[in-house]
Amino acid sequence: MEKKSFMKKLTGSREALLAVILVLLFVVITIISPSFLTFKSLTDMLKNNAVTMVMSLGMLCVMLVGGIDISIMSTLALTGMSIGMLLKYEHISSTFLAFVIALAIGIACGFLVGLVISRADVPPIIATMGFMYIYRAMGYLVSHNGEWASAAALGEFKNFATTKFLGMSLVIWVIILCYVIFFVFMKWTTIGRRIYAVGSNPSAAEVSGINVKNIKLLVYTIMGLLAGLGGALQVSIYASAMPDMQQGGEMDVIAACVIGGVSMSGGRGTVLGALLGSLILATIAKALPLIPFFDQLWLNTIKGVIILVVVVVNIVLQRTADKNALKGREM
């Protein structure tokens, strides 16, 4: 059995293509604005996109089983607002406790979503659209209709994001930790592989004795957990909790996954892909204001065009790679 050549591997893998695109983006941006490629600028970028980056891991799991979750930013708002209010009214003051509470609320929210989807057979888009409204409304109710928890009210908690360990903000360590955990979880644990199996062929999974319902329940709970974590991070990073935070942000998370090659019909996608996808989006967000030749009015349009170009270029590259692979086949 001959080994695949390195070049073939490179052009054959979706992640490699994405990495190439990311590097290209980096090069172009650095040429335009040299300060982009500094440690500070890059850590800034990671920190400012922590929420999307962390949550795309959950979305990866959800999309792997062929689902989707558009309620996540409502969950984020609910958890963020809850701990915000708890801190503001001094019911709690410990950062650790705040994180625990945020995760717990997130898990509860995700679990409920998972229950409705796995046990009552409600299509994910409907269920999560419903919960998007419900959790967002609950966020407003928790905020006593529009109160904010601002920096001064957040006490110690906001220091979490500014505390540094080995020169990097704790937030970045959280991202790294999440990615490492998920990388191991998705690749080396049976449950991780079950998630792939369920997404790849649910009826086969059923027949081979995998509890499909529980796996679905699990992925939405994981998503909830990460949304809870996202809520805590959001509040900590921006030192402010508002009931309408991250409205519409779920699309960024989904886009990160899709750009990262996660299939919307399930079964296909990797942690590395999610990472590259969210990094590409983060880079675009970070770089756009740096580009001097555009009027600020154009930024949104350019962002949209770049996303479109990235996904289309990816498909074109993929097609070329497939064609080359076919050409190499002897007959």
Add this chain to the structure above:
Amino acid sequence: GSADGKKIALVGKSAGNAFFEIAAKSFVETAEAEGATVDTVYPEAATADAQIKVLDNLISQDYDAICISANDVNALQAKLQEAMDEGIKISCFDSATNPDSRQIFINQAGTVAVGQALLDACLDISGGEGQFAILSATSQAANQNAWIDAMKKIMEEDDKYSKLELVEVAYGDDEPQKSTDQTAALLEKYPDLKVICAPTTVGIAAAAKYLQDNGSACKLTGLGLPSEMLEYTGADDEHSCPYFYLWDMQGLGKLSALTTIALINDEITGAADETFTAGDLGDYTITAADDGGTEVVLGAPLEFNPDNIEEMAKLY
């Protein structure tokens, strides 16, 4: 009170806006003290479409007056005119509609006055010369655009500001994340930037946090909520914002309520040069607004500085 049995609808830009809630609370208290009932109504989203639905609903419910903070200058015109035709009094506060769709605008602070205050702050903080940038909400935000235009106009007309250079107007879309990116980009693009002026509450908080966390030499001023800015306000280098402005939100709610009641009671019609007494706020004269309509101006913007911020943060 003077408004016994009257019904007033107070329409916000969207639900969950702390800024609006403070004014609304004092609006309701004031109006109820006068004997009126107030319904606070929120559109589903911060869009003109959603406000149109709300207005459609309100018009058929026999309100005596609607006081609205508009999401769009022009889009509500048809509905508001319809309301006025039905005899409902229309006042605007916080964010105005065009002159044809209102009887009066209760202006939190004169546009020029705000522009002047912000520009003076920039001049003062920068030490009289150097680069400064503006971090606004969205490129379409009417209030912010008016203030920015006022600032630009003043700069052109007065030599005092000739050494100040406005390098860029950036937009953070009132999202913390985008505002942070924009702030970072401004610093990277203009290393010599001395001041950022953020005339929007979300933007100023996000920028303040970024500057303070990074110990940047660039300072900040603008319009913000004292409770949000408490952490960042101080005269020393530890803090990113020496001082900033806002108006008296409670006063705005109160004045809006009293002006609206004056409209209902036909004490005023909304024409320029009419005068009325707004309880303990004193006497007010209706003046011509920049957009060709009329307004009452609450007063000069309030300055929040290290001396008064602790106090004010308790209020809002």
Add this chain to the structure above:
Amino acid sequence: MSEYVLELKGITKIFPGVKALNNVQFQLKPGEVHALMGENGAGKSTFIKVITGVHKAEEGEMYLFGEKVDFKGPKDAQEAGIAAVYQHPTSYPHLTVAENIFMGHEIKKNHMIQWKAMNEEANKLLKQLNADFDSTAEMGTLSVAQQQMVEIAKALSTNAKIVILDEPTASLTKRESEELYRIVDQLKEKGVSIIFISHRFEDMYRLASRVTVFRDSQYIGTYDVDGITNADLIKAMVGREIKDLFPKPEVKIGDEMLRIEHLSRTGYFKDVSFNVHAGEIVGLTGLVGAGRTEVVESVCGITNPDEGKVYLEGKEVHIKQPSDAMKEGIILLPEDRQKEGLIMSWGLGRNVTLPTISKYAKNGFNNEKTERDLSKRLLEEVDTKAVDIFQPASSLSGGNQQKVVVAKALSQEMKVVIMDEPTKGVDVGAKAEIYAIMGDLAKKGYAIILISSEMPEILGMSDRIVVMCNGRKTGELGRGEATQEMILELAMEKGTTGKGAAK
């Protein structure tokens, strides 16, 4: 210890509206290969799924090694030492071969999957099976036959005491089937008991010592293979006699209808030319993955060839998409009836009229009455075993689904009919009927291309046989001259290694 490894008594399984199994029984002796036969829809697969705990029987008892068992789910059966290869592949196309094999019983250390060990173990299993692909290949890129092999490896990997194979040879050619026989023999030697379902008599004769027949959800009988004749078995299975298994009518061969010249598609096939005349049945055969499907799909516009020309009745035709082919009268019965041929959740009637719906429509409005009448007529013409035209296609057995595909083709105006594996997984009775339909079509003057991996079928039905190997045409044989050996030789001309490995 009981005489039987596995014994089932009085099993009844009811699906909404269908009694799939009615009081059936079954005994499996240690170390035997036991064939299970019966018409399509007789309930064989359902029976298997009852054994493996996928379905729960309404009534009946099951004894494993003499002990009564009651499986709550597939996991219980797996743990009890029963492994099954199901009729419809239960693989995970996005995962690697190794993972497919070890799904559910991964090799772990400290709760971590040991990829290296697993890949090696999987490779060992694959080597046992003489497979030509690596365990790290992605399942979805394998051919049907290769996937089938993985399924078998999966069953082997559990060290099961009972292995069930549900129509494992349906999509295999002769050579690959031989491979499978060898594996089954190996298993038997190890003392594993095997239940084997197939519609091919040669499989049964070659492997099984006993055969159990089901018909119409009922148990008919269990026979010793040595003591039973073909005719008896067919009678037991279909309840009537079938005189001629390959009813090939004598048809006068007419003008050339379709000619393919130097057709190539990069990576799939190269320089393929052949023709077919009116009234002629041309058999297209070769090993699995030889590219037969790809050639006819290119002719029918499903894909587009890179080079080459297609002539219909002497005129060159340019076919860009399936509808062009249909307009020209070139009709394809696709290989995968569940994915390409039918809309499984739709009623039979709608499936039949799908390609031709606009023909009966008035001003774009569907003419439902005509549609219903037409689909009833066509479905009866091919003798579909169905209650009404509204029942979903998924509720039919494989053979009957194939008949619906034929009915669907019949609704169109045809000149050339291309049937890709039309009898895959179809029972003898239905097969004979499909051959009869094929003969009828030839008699009516249509040109027919029959793709098949089944040697008797190719030899029995075709006027001319085109053999392909590895994407090239390797030979063409007349009806008189062709023998199994000659075809096999052509089909393996260049050897067939390296396809999976290239991935």
Add this chain to the structure above:
Amino acid sequence: MAGKSGRSINNVPKSPVKQMIFSWEGILVLLFIAVNIFCANFSEFYNLKSLLRQMPVYLAEIFLMLPMAYILVLGEIDISVGSIVCLSATMACIMANTGAPFIVVILATLLVGSLCGAVNAFVLTRFEELPPMIVTLATQIIFRGIAEIVLGSGGSISVTNTEGFAALGGKVGRVPYILFLVLILGIIAAVILGKCTFGRRVYAIGTNRLAAYYSGIHVQKIRFVIYTLMGTISGLCALFLMSSSFGANTTTGNGFEMDAIAMAVFGGISSTGGKGNIAGGLISAFIIVCLRVGLGQRNIHPQVILLIIGVLLIGAVALPNIIKEIQKKAKTAK
């Protein structure tokens, strides 16, 4: 050689009336009645006058539900419609302000909408591997972005020449034209989807795209037409929106796609494709509108209204499933 075994296959359909009562649409009709009784009781203001006044903006959104239903039946999604509405509304205002005859304004608006739809359609059919969600997400940003550029820093434009739009917003008696138009278009959309060849093909694609392709259906052509039509109808929606707001801004049409999807999905049109019909979508649209209007009239907080709709959305789909499950369990227990 008909029927060797002489088996006969039934081809007489079951009574449609019976099917209808037990169908999702039947349940929706009951729900519609219930919601109306509930709202009428709940709100003393729930009267025709107010309902009719609020109709136009809501009805304009129902327009969007119609093509969205087709897209959902295809098993796809289009989340750029809100932005298409925004861009075509902007175009409508600009054209109207040039003083062009109103018919030109209408045509130009529809054209802009169709063009936007065609852009989606082009990318989606040319690169069919791309998931519609991500493509329309990108164009969602792009179309609104273009509107932002066109509108400039003001971010808002108003119609100076309101005559035409006022006429669009006209009424027969008290009933606005748009209600008739929604019903007519609804019926047309329902008939095409339910009774026409085109509709059958859409279902075929949504249920099994591959089989549809093998059956000679022009899958990409049909997708192209539907996405383009989605744009055209968004243009129509924009026109009617103008008849109440007489102006466009950068937030026009924001979130309309979600409303349209919610209406369709609540009406039993599955997001996984191949299921549902326009009737269900229309009834559910009216249920949602009545709820919003009814609760809105009581000045219920909009977030609470959304909460109620969210619960209803989930409950409506979950309950029948749960009941079925319980029934099945009860049966096997017997």
